[in-house]
Amino acid sequence: MSSPDTGTGSRRPLGRRLLLGAGGLGVLGAGTAALASLRSDKAPPTGAKAVPFHGRHQAGILHPRQAHVRLAAFDFGARTDRGRAAALLLRWSTAAERLTRGDPVGEELSPPGSRAVDTGAAQGVGPAALALTFGLGATFFDRVGMASARPEALAPLPAFPDDQLDPARSGGDLFVQIGTDDPLVTVHALRTLQRLAQGEAKIRWTMTGFTSAPEGSSAGGAHRNLMGHLDGTANPDPADPAQLARIVVSDPAAPAWLAGGSYLVVRRIRMLLDHWDTLPVGHRDQAIGRRSADGAPLSGGTERTPADLTAARPDGVPVIATNAHIRLAAPATTGGATMLRRGWSYHDGLRPDGTPDAGMLFLAWQSDPRTGFIPVQHRLARGDALARYVVHEASSLFAVPGGAAPGTYIAQALLEG
Numbered sequence: 569m570s571s572p573d574t575g576t577g578s579r580r581p582l583g584r585r586l587l588l589g590a591g592g593l594g595v596l597g598a599g600t601a602a603l604a605s606l607r608s609d610k611a612p613p614t615g616a617k618a619v620p621f622h623g624r625h626q627a628g629i630l631h632p633r634q635a636h637v638r639l640a641a642f643d644f645g646a647r648t649d650r651g652r653a654a655a656l657l658l659r660w661s662t663a664a665e666r667l668t669r670g671d672p673v674g675e676e677l678s679p680p681g682s683r684a685v686d687t688g689a690a691q692g693v694g695p696a697a698l699a700l701t702f703g704l705g706a707t708f709f710d711r712v713g714m715a716s717a718r719p720e721a722l723a724p725l726p727a728f729p730d731d732q733l734d735p736a737r738s739g740g741d742l743f744v745q746i747g748t749d750d751p752l753v754t755v756h757a758l759r760t761l762q763r764l765a766q767g768e769a770k771i772r773w774t775m776t777g778f779t780s781a782p783e784g785s786s787a788g789g790a791h792r793n794l795m796g797h798l799d800g801t802a803n804p805d806p807a808d809p810a811q812l813a814r815i816v817v818s819d820p821a822a823p824a825w826l827a828g829g830s831y832l833v834v835r836r837i838r839m840l841l842d843h844w845d846t847l848p849v850g851h852r853d854q855a856i857g858r859r860s861a862d863g864a865p866l867s868g869g870t871e872r873t874p875a876d877l878t879a880a881r882p883d884g885v886p887v888i889a890t891n892a893h894i895r896l897a898a899p900a901t902t903g904g905a906t907m908l909r910r911g912w913s914y915h916d917g918l919r920p921d922g923t924p925d926a927g928m929l930f931l932a933w934q935s936d937p938r939t940g941f942i943p944v945q946h947r948l949a950r951g952d953a954l955a956r957y958v959v960h961e962a963s964s965l966f967a968v969p970g971g972a973a974p975g976t977y978i979a980q981a982l983l984e985g
Contacts (some may be wrong), residue, residue, distance in 0.1 A: 617697040617749065621665045623971040624828040625816055626978070628701035629908075629933055630806045633791065634747040637777045637912045638754045639834060639929060640761075641705070641740025641964065642769040650712045652768060654983040659764045660702065660744075661977035670695040673760050684763045689756050696750035698757060702978045703743035703832055703966030711741055717982060719823060721831060721936050722967050729949045730960070737773040737836060737962035745832075745931075751778075773962070775836060777912025777929040790863060790871065793928055794839055794913050795957075797856050798863035801871055802894070804906050814906040817935050817970075825981035828970030830933045833907075833941045836914075836962035839927040844957045855953040857892030865894065877901075891953040897944055905943040907934035927958065937965060 619627045644653065663673045670693075673686055709718035744761060748754045754776075762771065779791045790798040804811035812818075817826045844852065853859050853866060863871035867879040867887050875894055879887040888895050899906055910933070915926040934940030948955065969979045 618695040619699045621668045626701045626971045627699035635749045636751045638746040640774040641772040642742040643772045644711045644741045653712045656768045658977040664700040668698050682766045696748045696753040698748045701745040703968040705740045708741045740772045743966040777914045796860045815908045830968045832966045833932040834964040835930040837928045838959045840957045857888045857894035891951045893954040896947050902943045907932040907940040
């Protein structure tokens, strides 16, 4: 077996027997015919927006945020081993390549014994900027017998004060982010992954979000959330190599399968909107540290003006309150902690008490959670003014492998290394 590369070179794919679900690594490296026969050379539908599946980084990290997202975590079945996990990720990667082109996923990919078929629910809709991103939970490595390969940075997140986490909506062996500009395409992609995972993995939890993603927005662009504020204004710029290195893994000492990948923190944050909506606009702006009208920091300027944390009123009181959200989350107060924050809003109706079950699906991409999310959240836990208006209900951490080259699959360098 040849040595796998870091995500952009050529590797020998799995043979058809493993593609269809046979266990064991003895069938690896059986040639490219199986994958080649399943790959379509057709162009996407005219006028459709297509996001390439292949690349150094997985799609969905640095690509502009789509209007709709479906997040899901899967847990393996009792029979899963390293070979069966590889087979599933190969099926998923092959399907993702086809789905992101707007092509149907053939029945050739179905696992043995499956009676489920593609109903064509999204036929003719087009790719709709579909991007699929796959991640591995800490438990993935235990389930496939590779505990020694689990990165140290994938250790469980610490407990934070005031967390009210639901274990059933946290964690998972495998993670997928499905972002599109059409909700039908989002659901169809998830249903396809479920179908291809039959007999191997089942959904542990799923969450649905939306945003008013503007046309042509940047990867780190800000979007207005349900609290009425712009979120993500001070994100790092992926076009700056130094800032990109805080988002994706570039450390030469990192495992080869993580090169070009990232670590993802997912938090479901319910907003206490019925309380928040009763506050005077000045109170809301002080809690955030920015004006809701245009996103500018209270220290002055426009949305993109850096916040002046030293600005004070004539009486010496800081213009941006000492407990304002943007002050406590700023790299200047967190030892330089940086992450790419991308959130989607959610509204899942009403809770039993009649209050909105609504808020933000908060996603934070970073090269290492120990220097990204964790120090920021520790800082916010010590007095963030926004904390009294939100509840953290679910939390997960995943390692997101680097992208796959044509003819390969996500995490192949890990599973065949």
